Amino acid sequence: MAETYFLGYSTPDGFLTHITDDIGSRKYKTFILKGGPGTGKSSLMKRVVKELSEVETPELYYCSSDPDSLDAVLFRGLGIIVVDGTSPHVIEPKYPGVSEILINLGSCWDSNKLNDAKEKIIAATIKNKKYHAVVRRYLRAIISINEDVLTVGETCLNKEKLDAYCDRLSSRLFPKKKCSPTAVSFRQITSLTPKGVLTNKTNFDGMNVFIVNDEYYAVRARLLDKLANAACSNGYEVIVSSDMFLQGNIYQHVVIPELKIAIISGNCDNLFDMPYHTAKINAMRFYDISKLKDKKKRAEFDRGVAEKLIGEAITALKNAKNVHDELESWYINAMNFDKVSAITDKLIEDIRHAAM
Structure with missing residues (x-):
């Protein structure tokens, strides 16, 4: 069974991922997918996994903003990474064409169709970013409150x-x-x-x-x-x-x-x-239970507040995903998925060649 992880997680200062450690190690050839929401990045990676699973079982990295969507696959034995390099986890090549290969799925969309929905796309993108900013503010508060609980624990x-x-x-x-x-x-x-x-x-x-x-x-x-x-x-x-x-x-x-x-x-x-x-x-x-006695209510209060804030952060993430789903619908309508399929075929061929 494949190991399954999240590509990373939100922090008060933005998205954090450690897959860049593997990419930066130069042990892997990394295929970085570019394109907007709904351009087929996750579906491409799922097909790569399906086609190459007999060669090696990869590690699967899912999106924390949409846990049903793949953000990366890593074949450690083959030395291959395929990763979504778009926001919020923007990944750019350090050694273009050598260690990293860019795959532009934006070449498969109809710009005229996107322009028809231009104002809606811009408004939804701004709205989505605002919800994620709310999540980051909640996380800052949650971390601060949990630090107080940790301090109580450390003193006892x-x-x-x-x-x-x-x-x-x-x-x-x-x-x-x-x-x-x-x-x-x-x-x-x-x-x-x-x-x-x-x-x-x-x-x-x-x-x-x-x-x-x-x-x-x-x-x-x-x-x-x-x-x-x-x-x-x-x-x-x-x-x-x-x-x-x-x-x-x-x-x-x-x-x-x-x-x-x-x-x-x-x-x-x-x-x-x-x-x-x-x-x-x-x-x-x-x-030390005797030391904890005087601080127990304070820690219980902190944990209760943190739990409520986590609930609010989850709600903000749900709202962000709903808006993201709207964005995807406009891009899906503008995509030529036959071209995406051809790009996927070429990628699978390149990975098979690298495995030989």
Whole structure:
């Protein structure tokens, strides 16, 4: 089964994606798709996946603004990336024609038909951007509020007890390998979407899953960071997913594929009834309960406000998607999809040639 991720996530300062790390590594030939909404970028990538799945199962990267839409596919064995390079994740070639190839689906539209809907397209584009600006403002507030909860947790954290537990757990889970240390790889497993806060749970299939239930975030932040570093130090590939509702690269999930181990946050809405082996880590045993007592109501208030703001951000994303769907309809009407199909045929041929 293919690994499935989100291409990235919204932040108060714009969209963040780590696929640019892979593109910038120069290990891959990257095909960057350009064109407007509704020009067939996702459908093109889905066809690439269908046609080449017998060669290699790729990693699939979905759009957080529309989780049914593909934003990128990555064939690690073949050294190939196909990615949507349009807003909000604008990607431009650094070594055009060498490491990156531009594919312009805008060459397949009828400009006259687009001009007929010019004012509607401009108005809808502006409206869509305004909704995304609302999402970013909500995220800034959510992160600020959650930082207060994290601060409460950090002031009540028994670091010595937690660090000792981390050392014991990492010694048990990550036997040392005779190879050089590795570095973490960022891939987004959970993201805010118009359908809610979604987690791609299929990445945990067949794994031993440790769920960290932590209402104050400090235990999970320190635990996952230390476990990820320990696994890297012992030579394992480590995949980490950032918590978009906390400041900085605080990990929400850590996955060690070789060992079939995942250490994940229990603060995700769609993780219940997981059909695989799980163990729960109770974060409360690493807090000073007497210190927490005076701060409990403050943290509960913060979490309640953050939850409501997340709900409002989801509503704004739904509104943005509705407007985006309108934009797509005008571009779809102007597209020559026979030309898109021909471009897709050529791309598949180029990838097959690269695999030979």
